[in-house]
Amino acid sequence: MNIIVCIKQVPNTTDVRIDPVTNTLIRDGVESVINPFDAYAIEEAVRIKERCGGKVTALTMGPPQAETALREAISLGCDEAVLVSDRKFAGSDTWATSYTLAAAIRKIGDFDVVLCGKQASDGDTAQVGPGISAHLDIPQVTYIKKILQISAQGARVERMTEEGYDEVETPLPCLFTVVKEINTPRMPSLKGMMRAKSAKPVKWTAADLEADPAALGLEGSPTRVLKIFTPVPRKGGEMLSGSAADVSKELAELLKDMVV
Amino acid sequence: MASITILLDQCTGCTLCLKACPFGAVHMANKKAVIDMAKCTLCGACAGACKFGAIELKDLSGPKRDLSAYKDVWVFCEQKKGHIQSISFELLGEGKKLASKLGVKLCAVILGSGIEPKIAELSERGADKVYLVDHPALQFYQDDPYTEALVKLVEEYKPEIVLCGATTIGRSLISRVAIRTGAGLTADCTGLDIDGKERLLLQTRPAFGGNIMATIVTPRHRPQMATVRHKVMQEAGIDKGNKAEVVRKTYPEEVFKSRTRLIETVEEISETINLSEADIIVAGGRGLGGNEGFAMIGELAKVLNGAVGASRSAVDAGWIPYSHQVGQTGKTVVPKLYIACGISGQIQHLIGMQSSKVIVAINKDPDAPILKVATYGIVGDALEIVPALTREFRRLLGKK
């Protein structure tokens, strides 16, 4: 079974601090990490491989330094890695990003499963996974929290819903987006880290993808950022003090209208 | 290919662009702005911030498409088991405002099986028109038939704007429809407005973890699609007198074919209210010390008829299941009242709850970040204050 797992390198939010004067993000010294949701996709991909055999290819689109994320993916059990990187991709919104990744997946060719994290922690759109499956015209099951059964014939999975979950059956190839509940990602292994060190990710540019240039990057993106602004910071309000009984009384009084 | 250029003659070295850049790609050299192309994503934030027209973002090559055929504001109305989800009414409320600004119709789109009786409900929520596709294959959500049917409708009737709930169904469906129809799609908008001149939908959403807001537009593609989270918009009022025009569509059977098959739908019984639907959330963190602390939180939530939330560290410690987690890797919530007990307020948690209308924070540490965003802050031990508060509310609400 050949599995492709799409990952994204994002700024590590645990490092993110806010400049108290300008109220903007301090990005200096912020480490880049694999999108936390993609870690679950990598783990699930490796588990499918361990169950069914085959190989896992990690795929990312990003600047050259995104290679670090691919190496980490290899240390976590992925076998191969593909970096899609070109200035022509700059300015891609989710439409162009999913177009580009779909083109890369077509070029990888032989695949049974595409796995994605449910969303990226920087963009939070949850649009790229479904976008890829639409471009590839393959079935998708989003927000899956469990793979009950998987084989060349197809898969049975649990899709998380607001109220519980749906059990869904799908033929392969299929795209899945995974939620945190699906697994606990393993730690990297030393042997994996050594493999990662010597691994040479495949690098493709726009020309390699045989894609429509008009569908790439800013040009291929229907949406534009009109402006970026800092929201008025939420101001701290009133501090209440006194004994537990006193503050409780005061607070209950203040909130009375909201709770009845 | 798109490109960005600093027009050195115009650049005054004011550094506004440097501050606007969310990627740290602009720096100053010889009192002029310089863009580091390795970091630049062509997002255009700098060009928008520049007051001197010194940044030129070229991307609109090719002829302008004729967008005039597209009109009306659509709301995809999600139904489950034949019940229209409340998010749909919120979107109809917001859609009405947009439609009147544009001088077009507000249209509700509903897909399902045996949903004819629901037309009245959509009508009284202000829809001028209802597009209805009724077919057994649409009884439960499945990506393929829903996508096909909605794509068909969009292609035939050409809406200007399509709004959709940022639910698990909404996000899965609309992302595929946007790709198929070449539409622009913006997720999780917290503010929607119309630029009257260009008839553009101004979509404002949090970006980069919620610390920056971005306004997104779709200049040359139609429809303009946006998803909105639950509780962000005001629900449409009920107007029993409103009568919507109904368009019933049928399609050939192949439109309703699904490659995936739904085997069963399982509802997990939850004692408390769904976190993202709750008006009141009482949440606990590491400061509660364990399961006993969460029992106290549960009591307070029960008295207030609210839901129980938790910080990641409390979930990781195994005090409460993941489904209660609020924050970046958990749920984003916008309740009317959020009571944070023993939660320090790491940025990842704040991202998930800082849009709550009223925030109460109880924490031992006077420097805890949560106290800086709280409407009412209390420095003290949550384990003492929560039971006292529960007693107070019980008295106040006359509950036993």
Add this chain to the structure above:
Amino acid sequence: MDYLLTEQQTMIRDLARKIAQEKIKPVAAHYDETEEFAWPIMKILADSDLFGVYLPEQYGGLGGGIMDMCLVTEELSRACGGIALGYAGTGLGTLPILLHGSDDQKKKYLPDIAAGKRLAAFCITEAGAGSDAGSIKTSARKEGGKYILNGTKQWITNAGEAEIYTVIALTDKSKGIRGASAFVVEKGTKGMEFGKKEKKLGIRASATREVIFTDCEIPAENLLAREGMGFIVAMKTLDTSRPGVAAQAVGIAQGALDCALEYARGRVQFGQPISSFQAIQHMLADMGTQVEAARALAYATARMVDSGAKSVSKESAMAKLFASDVAMKVAVDAVQILGGYGYMRDYPAEKYMRDAKITQIYEGTNQIQRNVIAANMLKEALKK
């Protein structure tokens, strides 16, 4: 301080640190409280290949040495000295095979140990034979193609959890300790039982039990080295493993120091963080210096072992002695800096103090270490 680690050693240390901080630290108090053996953590260490860092590549290891093992032990101990012992105790139980086993024996046992599939334990101590290891009573009688073991080993780290036990027993009682031999006994062998789990002051996540042999039959091929070599196997094993105990002590000391430093920076008294008071600063300075000195000695000794030095008895005794005394002192000072909070179980300081104590006692008490050091010094002086 920069110890000029190799690229591989840096990788090993960083991974061990990541696992310790992300996976062990959050559960350290839990395992201390419940005294359960941390199997989920052992699984993580196994999957990460850390059990094999000091084992040769041909037996499934990563080809490193005692230095590599020390780096792992230190980082794990920094989060929890008890959980770290599941790892370090396996190292101790493995060394007799690594140092004295035949190729067949290594092929049989080391790959599983390297993969973390099976833990190991070393059995020498008995009720009547602690510091005086020479007075062990457990016997191994040869009968045909097998040995029959009888006797009780006491306070065995990893006992009951481990599957591979290296056991020192007398094959010739008449020769006393010169009649001792070393054996491998696998868990599940008939006649091998475990006593109840001991209740301890510290390292409570570590399993300590008696190992009881009653007419326990093992194949003759389980003999390590030759008959009569048991005491040499044991002494060589302990000389080699002592830098590991030193590393454990350094880890505990560092963990206590981390805790004290973090607290001192955050705790406000008299309107300012207590870290601004010289009294606290001087304590922190001493603690930091002592930890670094202990680490330097432990690493230097580990590297000496790895270089193939003929005798490391004196140096490894020094490293173990110094590092464990530092661990105890630094942990006590950490509790002092935290004041009343340090005495409470809500903070980890008191646990580091309880965990530190054992490092002054086991694998030779610090009094015995001083004996060894002095004896070696006098022997060297005589040679001059």
